[in-house]
Amino acid sequence: MTQDVRKIKTERDLQVAFIQLLAMKGFRQITVADICEASLTSRSTFYAHYLDKYDLLDQMVAHYSAIFANRVDMRFDQIIAGDIDDLVAGLSADMAENRWAVQVLFGVHEPEADLQANFRTMLLKKWQNFIAEQVLQTDAPTDLIASMGTSVQMTLIEWVISHDKATLDGVTGVVDTIRKAVLLHLDTKA
Amino acid sequence: MTQDVRKIKTERDLQVAFIQLLAMKGFRQITVADICEASLTSRSTFYAHYLDKYDLLDQMVAHYSAIFANRVDMRFDQIIAGDIDDLVAGLSADMAENRWAVQVLFGVHEPEADLQANFRTMLLKKWQNFIAEQVLQTDAPTDLIASMGTSVQMTLIEWVISHDKATLDGVTGVVDTIRKAVLLHLDTKA
DNA sequence: GTTATAGTGTTCGAAATCCAACATTGGTTT
DNA sequence: AAACCAATGTTGGATTTCGAACACTATAAC
Numbered sequence: 001m002t003q004d005v006r007k008i009k010t011e012r013d014l015q016v017a018f019i020q021l022l023a024m025k026g027f028r029q030i031t032v033a034d035i036c037e038a039s040l041t042s043r044s045t046f047y048a049h050y051l052d053k054y055d056l057l058d059q060m061v062a063h064y065s066a067i068f069a070n071r072v073d074m075r076f077d078q079i080i081a082g083d084i085d086d087l088v089a090g091l092s093a094d095m096a097e098n099r100w101a102v103q104v105l106f107g108v109h110e111p112e113a114d115l116q117a118n119f120r121t122m123l124l125k126k127w128q129n130f131i132a133e134q135v136l137q138t139d140a141p142t143d144l145i146a147s148m149g150t151s152v153q154m155t156l157i158e159w160v161i162s163h164d165k166a167t168l169d170g171v172t173g174v175v176d177t178i179r180k181a182v183l184l185h186l187d188t189k190a
Numbered sequence: 191m192t193q194d195v196r197k198i199k200t201e202r203d204l205q206v207a208f209i210q211l212l213a214m215k216g217f218r219q220i221t222v223a224d225i226c227e228a229s230l231t232s233r234s235t236f237y238a239h240y241l242d243k244y245d246l247l248d249q250m251v252a253h254y255s256a257i258f259a260n261r262v263d264m265r266f267d268q269i270i271a272g273d274i275d276d277l278v279a280g281l282s283a284d285m286a287e288n289r290w291a292v293q294v295l296f297g298v299h300e301p302e303a304d305l306q307a308n309f310r311t312m313l314l315k316k317w318q319n320f321i322a323e324q325v326l327q328t329d330a331p332t333d334l335i336a337s338m339g340t341s342v343q344m345t346l347i348e349w350v351i352s353h354d355k356a357t358l359d360g361v362t363g364v365v366d367t368i369r370k371a372v373l374l375h376l377d378t379k380a
Numbered sequence: 381g382t383t384a385t386a387g388t389g390t391t392c393g394a395a396a397t398c399c400a401a402c403a404t405t406g407g408t409t410t
Numbered sequence: 411a412a413a414c415c416a417a418t419g420t421t422g423g424a425t426t427t428c429g430a431a432c433a434c435t436a437t438a439a440c
Contacts, residue, residue: 004399005232005399006398032388043428044391044430051389221417222418234398235397242418
């Protein structure tokens, strides 16, 4: 069941090289040969693991999307409840390992593989469900509020992955203020 | 002639893992299994490349000693001539790739493998040859002067490999002053 | 239009690596 | 002393990777 370490190593090497190249040039400009050369892997081995460079991108985007999906519920509850300190600390910890890759992949926008869009879609669904569960007094457009909440969370995520853990002070206050403003028109009857 | 990339990769992986472990604990405490685990390599493969961990250490020390040997003549001439700026810049460039490994290996002192001692021995021989070629007026103990020159150079090297390139300003003046003092008693007739 | 050129994707025998076993050594515990 | 454990070094068959072809496509160059 557990696979051969050689497979783990080659996939790791190919993915690391791929991210390195993506940090230097656009996805379209990168060739399979580039990836193999940078990772000291033969092309025949590349094709034993992936259909093509699109498949490699797909799998990586799917991988990080899945990791994010596992955390979305927790993070969402935190921002609703106002645990901004915990939220920022948790996000930072989650991203610690994957920071570099996620940051680079956020710059890639292919029709069938867009990590940033995936994150945004997941958050938007959460907001829509959350609002649908409330019993509202307001006549404000709820889709607008959902979009606003999503944007705030995405901006926070992008901030965290592109800034050092040391420079996160002061973030909490800003986020909390905006969070309250977003939730302001969601007064419930209950 | 050119060897299979797989060999290059495994030796690189084993050596990187070895340096990582050496940065954490002593050479004696490190087992072959440790190195293999850290590098995702099987033990049988380790033994296909090295006789044992001592052999691995020997080969690495020999490797960096050889690199250093190729540069000793140039660096020696520079310090005699007083090209301290070029010397520091050149040393820094030489070490750029190997800084981490050399720095860690400088802390390992095994009877048959001691990189720091190798560097020192090479420099000392250079000084002794240099002094022997001079026609001296002085009655100062020349071996002492050779040892002093060697120590100054070793200290400079250790400074360069353990400090960032950005923090090298101010080094030149200090080294040049001491260099003149060391050479002071080597007045020649010619 | 044809001629290069660069990238894609495939194939197959050779080479390297893996894995799981094994015997052996040296030190510790009981 | 005996039993144990951790590490060493070795072996052989299974698996993976490599390297060097090959055919194919698309695009640019002449």
